[in-house]
Each structure stands twice: as structure tokens, then as C-alpha cells.
Amino acid sequence: MFTLVSWWKMRINCDHGYYSFFPEKREDLALFLELFSIELVFNRDHYTYSLLKDLPKYVISPTPYGGFLTTKCFEGTPQEIMKEFDLVYDISKGILVPTQSITYSGRIKTIQRNWISETAMIQAGTIIGTGRIVNFDGIFDFDLRKTVLRYWNE
Amino acid sequence: MSNSRDATCTGGIVTCEGKPVQSAIILSEGLGNSSGVLIMQEGKQYYIAKTTPDVKEIITHLNDLIPKLITAFTSIASGMTGPTTAPPPSLATDLAALTAVNVQLTALKSMLK
Numbered sequence: 631m632f633t634l635v636s637w638w639k640m641r642i643n644c645d646h647g648y649y650s651f652f653p654e655k656r657e658d659l660a661l662f663l664e665l666f667s668i669e670l671v672f673n674r675d676h677y678t679y680s681l682l683k684d685l686p687k688y689v690i691s692p693t694p695y696g697g698f699l700t701t702k703c704f705e706g707t708p709q710e711i712m713k714e715f716d717l718v719y720d721i722s723k724g725i726l727v728p729t730q731s732i733t734y735s736g737r738i739k740t741i742q743r744n745w746i747s748e749t750a751m752i753q754a755g756t757i758i759g760t761g762r763i764v765n766f767d768g769i770f771d772f773d774l775r776k777t778v779l780r781y782w783n784e
Numbered sequence: 785m786s787n788s789r790d791a792t793c794t795g796g797i798v799t800c801e802g803k804p805v806q807s808a809i810i811l812s813e814g815l816g817n818s819s820g821v822l823i824m825q826e827g828k829q830y831y832i833a834k835t836t837p838d839v840k841e842i843i844t845h846l847n848d849l850i851p852k853l854i855t856a857f858t859s860i861a862s863g864m865t866g867p868t869t870a871p872p873p874s875l876a877t878d879l880a881a882l883t884a885v886n887v888q889l890t891a892l893k894s895m896l897k
Binding site for chain 1: 785807826827829
């Protein structure tokens with residue numbers, strides 16, 4: 631029987647541009663890092679980009695927050711702060727950028743009641759139809775080289 | 785969740801990590817310069833000044849005031865032994881000392897942290 635998700639897989643969660651990776655096995659992580667030529671760091675219960683791990687839980691403006699100059703003070707988790715300032719992590723630049731500055735367009739296909747990304751890695755803020763994908767949770771399938779989404783929203 | 789950082793308040797402006805926090809709500813009088821803590825909770829910031837120096841200064845003034853009152857009243861009482869209504873010779877000096885303490889307390893009131 632055809633299955634969408636292969637043995638080699640890894641859960642990816644994106645909470646307003648904050649990426650969390652949850653490999654089940656070390657080999658999965660190693661394969662993933664090699665595939666995308668990226669480096670991830672361990673943070674409590676997940677792996678993430680080093681910039682995201684080091685983000686403080688408050689910002690006193692005017693202060694660069696992940697490369698973005700904030701305009702007001704705010705306290706919260708990095709995800710909450712990114713949401714407050716409408717920022718997402720730019721995978722290619724390695725810094726936080728305004729969501730509106732993401733100009734990529736993508737598509738989410740529906741196959742067997744699953745949502746599947748068009749690209750291997752989903753850039754938060756990607757324009758999908760009339761909206762943008764900012765939050766999602768899914769499984770990266772190493773065979774498909776795609777992310778099978780459990781949910782996604784703006 | 786909240787986050788607290790060391791901060792100062794000078795001229796009514798709260799400064800934290802070298803940056804002025806204009807949006808901070810000062811929970812004390814905020815008239816005098818002070819050091820304290822900036823508490824941040826989501827989009828709100830509260831500044832709590834260390835006010836014990838004010839309390840210490842008030843106690844110091846009271847310590848200064850009470851012996852002066854005792855001295856003044858003792859002088860007055862010492863003259864109340866007969867039909868005379870003349871004030872004690874030290875009254876002017878005693879009143880001046882009390883007035884000086886009052887001036888200090890008034891000044892403190894306008895500089896509460």
C-alpha cells in the first residue's frame with residue numbers, strides 16, 4: 631500500500647517563523663543536515679537554528695532582535711515576540727525579517743487528505759494563494775523531499 | 785510570564801540596559817533619581833524603585849526632629865512654674881531648628897523616589 635510518509639522522516643514545527651525540528655533518531659537528523667547543508671543546535675526538547683535558540687525573552691527597543699530593529703519593548707517567548715513584531719526566520723538569510731518581506735509564492739497540494747508542500751523546506755511567510763503560511767506542523771519525508779503538513783495557517 | 789531587569793529612573797525617565805524605556809509605568813512617585821527593577825510582561829513595562837533610601841531619610845529626619853521637640857518643650861515647661869507667660873530665652877533657636885527639619889522634610893517630599 632502506498633504511504634505518503636517514508637521511514638526516514640522528521641517532524642517540523644513552525645510557530646510564527648520559529649522552526650523546531652524533532653528527529654526520532656540521530657540518523658534522521660544527520661541525514662537532514664546533510665541534505666540541506668545546514669547546522670542546527672539542540673534547545674531543550676528540539677533542534678533549531680542557532681539564531682533562534684539565542685533569542686532573548688524580552689526586547690528593549692530600539693534593539694536589534696535577530697537582526698531586526700524593534701520599535702517597542704516586549705516580553706515573551708521568542709515565538710511571541712516574533713508574532714508581536716510580525717517577524718519570521720528567513721532560512722536563506724539566517725536572520726529575522728518582517729513577514730511581509732517574504733516574496734516567495736508556493737503551493738500546498740492536497741493528496742490523500744494530506745497537505746504537501748511544493749518545496750522541500752517551507753519558508754515561513756510564503757505566499758499561498760491570498761494568504762501566507764506562518765504556522766505549520768508536519769513531517770518531512772526524506773523520500774518525497776517534501777513536508778507533509780498536519781496543519782498550517784496564517 | 786514576566787521578565788525583570790535592573791533599571792534606573794532619572795528625571796522621570798526609566799533607563800534599562802542603557803536605553804530609555806518611555807513606555808514604563810513608574811509605580812512609585814518617581815520624582816527623585818532612583819535605582820530599581822523594570823518588570824516586563826508582554827507589552828507592558830513597570831518600574832519599581834528601591835524606596836528604602838526614602839524611608840531611611842524620613843527616619844533620620846524624625847530622629848533629628850524628636851530630640852529638638854523634647855528640648856523645646858522642656859524649655860517651655862521649665863518656665864511654667866509661676867504666673868509668668870514669658871517664652872523661654874531659647875524659643876527662637878528651638879523654633880529655627882524645628883523649621884529647618886520641616887524644610888528638609890518638605891524637600892524630601894518633592895524628591896520621593
